[in-house]
Amino acid sequence: MEKNSDKKHPGGVSRRDFIKGMGTGALGTAVLPPLLGQTIATRKGRVPVYDKKTITLTVNGKKASLTVEPNETLLDVLRDRLDLTGAKKVCDRGECGGCTVLLDGAPVYACMYLAIRADGKAVKTVEGLAEGEKLHPVQEAFIEKDGYQCGFCTPGFLMTTSAFLEKNPAPSLDEIKQALSGNLCRCGNYAKIYGAVDTAARKMRGA
Amino acid sequence: MNAKDYMAEARGQAAKPQGPVKAAAAKPAAPPPEAKAPEYRHIGKPTRRIDGREVVTGRAAYTQDIKLRDMLIGKILRSPHAAAEVLSIDLAPALALPGVFAALKLAESKVRYAGQQVAAVAAVDERTAEKALSRINVEYKTLPYVVDWEKARDASAPQVRDGKGNVEKFNEYSRGDVEKGFAEADVVVERTYRTAFEIHNPAETHGSVAYWEGDHLVVYDSTQNVHGVRDGLARALKVPAANVTVIKKYMGGGFGSKLGLNEQTVAAANLARETRRPVKILLSRRDNAVCVGYRPSSLQTYKVGAKKDGSLTAFSLVNYASGGVGAGDEVSEPVVDIYKCPNCKVEEFTVFTNTGASRATRAPGHTQGALGLEGVMDELAAALDMDPLELRKKNYSTRNLGDTGLPYSTKGLDTCYELGAKAIGWERRNRKPGDGSGPVRRGIGVATSIWFGAGVPGTLADVVLYPDMSVEVVCGTQDLGTGTRTHMAVVAAETLGLEPKDITVKLGNSDYPWAPLSGGSLTTPSVAPAVRDAALKAVDRLKAVAAARLKVAADDVAMGDRKFFAKSAPEKTVAFADVYRDLRRETPFHGERTGYPGDAYAFNTFGAHFAEVEVNVETGRIRVLRYAAAHDSGQIINKLTAESQVVGAVTQGLSAGLFEERVMDDTTGNPVNPNLRDYKIATSLDIPEITPIFVDVVDTRLNNLGAKGLGEPPRIPSSAAIANAVYNAIGVHVREIPMTPQRVLAALKRKGAGS
Structure with missing residues (x-):
């Protein structure tokens, strides 16, 4: 699970709020235009300053090209631009995992991931988990074991679980608990979710 | 909706004036009080949610x-x-x-x-x-402004409401003579318990x-x-x-x-x-912490008197609750109702502050009340040197208002105690609180739940039969994730001799037949009987149509295996499909929830929870190891989703008991933790093995299925059972939730100081 830090600066503006606000806020208007097309120095070397950028994503197996602002999150692009509303906006700041999608097979919080960073990558959302009408074993198991209640956090749990079971096909209960600890279920159905993950693992192993 | 209206609804009072209900109340059915659960094909069995595919594919539109x-x-x-x-x-x-x-x-x-x-x-x-x-x-x-409710009690604090004080009495109750009761007691215990502001989130x-x-x-x-x-x-x-x-x-x-x-x-x-x-x-997410409610805080002081043998002689409770610019919760219902006690006196005050208004939060008042009441029962048990479970059984009531009011129509709490105690291994507890030694102490605790959950008479539902054999069930209720859609399908399928997946359920629309709000644990006992009523009428019509085909009397027709047949000549059959086709157009049947002779009996739900915990007395950290939750909620409709209700409620109670607290900042008047990082809720790492148990007590007086509500009952005693388990482990009651490590260590210090 990619963990993005959201530490508050002493002035009370988080790094992420700052980046999100740059495109449209007064600061952005004042600072950005002279730098557009240039590069600026960062700890990781010089990076280009974009206004808008055209990115190409492979979303659930299909190529999508679209022009995004540098401050748009992957979650907003998926939900608002590509009409993939399976990933949910629950906390919008990397605290709950409700927006978890797979990026080149690894789970990320889409609300904390800028869309421009996903350029050229493969994105899998809950809409891409089933093959046609055939549900993924993880989806089947969550229905069988009643691994959810309201279902709002479920897409995130399903994506985390599917990636986890690829890496660990026969997990122990403690490993399941660890793997899911970045996803919150407010209905509190964790005890049922463990059973669903275990059942999914068995199905995937063909056991 | 304010807490008062909500509680009226929860008690099933809201729809009482409706016409047809009166007729039903005039001639209350008098079946045997505890009918044995009938043999069903679907009802009470585990049924997968009919909308599962929608949810797990991300197609469900929120x-x-x-x-x-x-x-x-x-x-x-x-x-x-x-x-x-x-x-x-x-x-x-x-x-x-x-x-x-x-x-x-x-x-x-x-x-x-x-x-x-x-x-x-x-x-x-x-x-x-x-x-x-x-x-x-x-x-x-x-x-x-004032956002700290304890400061708001000072006469000099800023007034939240113009020209009115910040403290207002909003509830009082009295029966018997408490002074006399305390004078008769051999042991009197007085303790104060606190609960925090919990955000629904x-x-x-x-x-x-x-x-x-x-x-x-x-x-x-x-x-x-x-x-x-x-x-x-x-x-x-x-x-x-x-x-x-x-x-x-x-x-x-x-x-x-x-x-x-x-x-x-x-x-x-x-x-x-x-x-x-x-x-x-x-x-x-921030708005959720400032303007759409939370569970009010409470500060409850209980005084309880008992004879040496454990029989209660008097209870008194004074509660200060705070709900910001809104109301506090009544926490007194459990102390007034559940244990046999002739003398009881309650006074409750709300304290206004400059924070958003509280709202009903899963079992409003009862969860707070259970923490206090069940805590003081355990502290009394210790003072009497008595098993806490025996103390509860000693004061078991069969009528409400502490055994002075109406008889409970059914009450399976004794079975809940028995099965829950067995599941947790009650005999393994410390005989005296804090008997263990070493840095990590184990303990086992119990707590009791009482709630309403009788449902609302007057709830309407339609069953519509189509000539192509499709069946629609329509009701303007809501599925919150509780599984209402599937309950409706289960009841219709059971009655019509079909499978739940054969049923198309329509809900969540105010143009559909009236149903009450989904709160107060009243959805299932309101909606399921209305669906049953409509489906029974549909079956009557189908049997009449089949009788014409079979050329027998309608009362000679029975159904099974998707066929109608003549009881007098079982070889005469007609397939469901032919009978539905004979309807020629879609045909609606209107059902209504009736029953509820509320003037003769008290209808309540009950439960007993048992928790086993481990407390590190050096760090103050609590881990819940094992949990058993036994419930009497009448006839269970779907065992699979019922288990989820219990598991979820226990988890929320654990979360509130150990982690959850909204903290206000005096210097800005804003909450300091309006998010999911600083407002802590339980994660997958905090959850023990949870065993849900249902005792099948079918209350046929209440409605045509004997079903009661389950949404709130398992939320009520879950923080309290854990708090009592911690008491059993470390020998001192923390008396405040959330039981943070800091509060556990403070309690241990209090024990060291001998108070």
Whole structure:
């Protein structure tokens, strides 16, 4: 699970709020235009300053090209631009995992991931988990074991679980608990979710 | 909806005046009080949710996912000040911004809490709407405020309400003579317990999408109450209720915070009216901590007297609750009701502060009350040197109001005690609290639940049969994730001799037949009997049609294996498909929930929870190791989703017991933890093995299925059972939730000091 830090600066503006606000806020208007097309120095070397950028994503197996602002999150692009509303906006700041999608097979919080960073990558959302009408074993198991209640956090749990079971096909209960600890279920159905993950693992192993 | 209305609804009183109910009450059925559970094919068995595929594929449309053509995004500007006069609001700079379609003033002359709505805008997208909010000029004159409820009790504290004090008595109750009762007691124990402000924080924040079709308003709302929101909107917008439709397809949790009309729904409807375009307003996670309620705090002082043998002689309770600018919760229902005690006196006060109003939170008042009452019962047991479970059994009541009121129609609490104790291994507990040694101590605790859950007579549902053998069940109720859709299918399928997957369920729309709000654990006992009633009528019609085909009398017709047959000549059969085809058009059957002779019996739900914990006395950290939850909620409709209700409620109780607390900042008047990082809720790492147990006590007096509610009962004793287990482990009751390591260590210090 990619963990993005959201530490508050002493002035009370988080790094992420700052980046999100740059495109449209007064600061952005004042600072950005002279730098557009240039590069600026960062700890990781010089990076280009974009206004808008055209990115190409492979979303659930299909190529999508679209022009995004540098401050748009992957979650907003998926939900608002590509009409993939399976990933949910629950906390919008990397605290709950409700927006978890797979990026080149690894789970990320889409609300904390800028869309421009996903350029050229493969994105899998809950809409891409089933093959046609055939549900993924993880989806089947969550229905069988009643691994959810309201279902709002479920897409995130399903994506985390599917990636986890690829890496660990026969997990122990403690490993399941660890793997899911970045996803919150407010209905509190964790005890049922463990059973669903275990059942999914068995199905995937063909056991 | 305020707590008082909610509790009336929970007790099943709201719909009492309705016509047909009276007729039913006039001749109460008198079946045997505890009928044995009938043999069913689906009811009471585990059934997978019929909407599972929608949810796990991401196709289920929640209010957050609704997107309509030309839809605008609305945003609400909120007061940063806990108390201020609003001198002026200038919307012009916002309206001048390209992409902004409308702006509204929402604040009246004063704001009384930080987060109160001030103005709203509708714009072409979220960013433009946010920018527009920042352009609105509001001139405030800040006023003194108080957000700390204990400081608000001082006479010198700023007054939250103009010209009225901050402390107000809102409940008192008395029976018998408590002074006499305490004088007769061999042992008297007096203790004070505290509970914190808990935020509902449903996964889906509150949100609405509103649009107008001519003079008809349509609203998608994340709500527990489509009919209530419809009526509220009609009043707020001054339009006929018949011209308003409220739709809730799927919702991401509510827990009581979505029972009534929300301000953002009214704002969306008004902005939609002005712009003639659909308007969507979603609240932010932060909004959930400031303006859509929370569970009120409590400070409960109990005094209890008992004879040496454990029989209770008197109870008194004084409670101070705080619900911000709203009301506190009554926490006294458990102490008034559950244990046999002739003398009881209660006084409850609410303390007003400059924070948003509280709202009903899953089992309002009862969870707080259980923490205090069950805590003092355990401390009394220790003072009497008695087994805490024996003390509870010693004072077991069969009538409400402490054995002085109406007889309980059914009460399976004794079985709950028995099965729960067996499941946890009650005999393994410390004989005396704190008997163990070493840095990590184990303990086992018990706590009791009483709740309403009788449902609301007058609830309506339709079963519609189609000539192609499809079956539709329609009811204007809500599925909050509790599994209502599947319950409706289970009951219809059971009655019609079909499978749950054969049934098409329609709910979550105020144009459908009336059902009450989904709160108070009343959905299943209201809706399931109405569906049963409609389906039984449908079966009667089908049998009559089959009788004509079979050329026998209708009462000679039986069904099985998707066929009707003559009982007198079983070889004479006709397939379901032929009989449905003979209906020739879709045929509706209207069902109603009746029953409920509430003047002769008390109808309640019961439960007993048992927790085993481990406490590190050096770090103060608590781990819950094992948990058993036994419930009498009458006939269970779907065992699979019923188990989820219990598991979820136990988890929420664990979360509140160990982690959850909204903290207000005195210096800004705002919460310091309005998010999911600093407001801690339980994660997968905190959850023990949980064993749900259902004792099948079918209450046939109550309704045609003997079903009662289950949503709230398992939430009631879950923090309390853990607190009592901690007491059993370390020999001192923490007496305050959440039981943070700091509070556990403070309690141990108190024990060391011998108090």
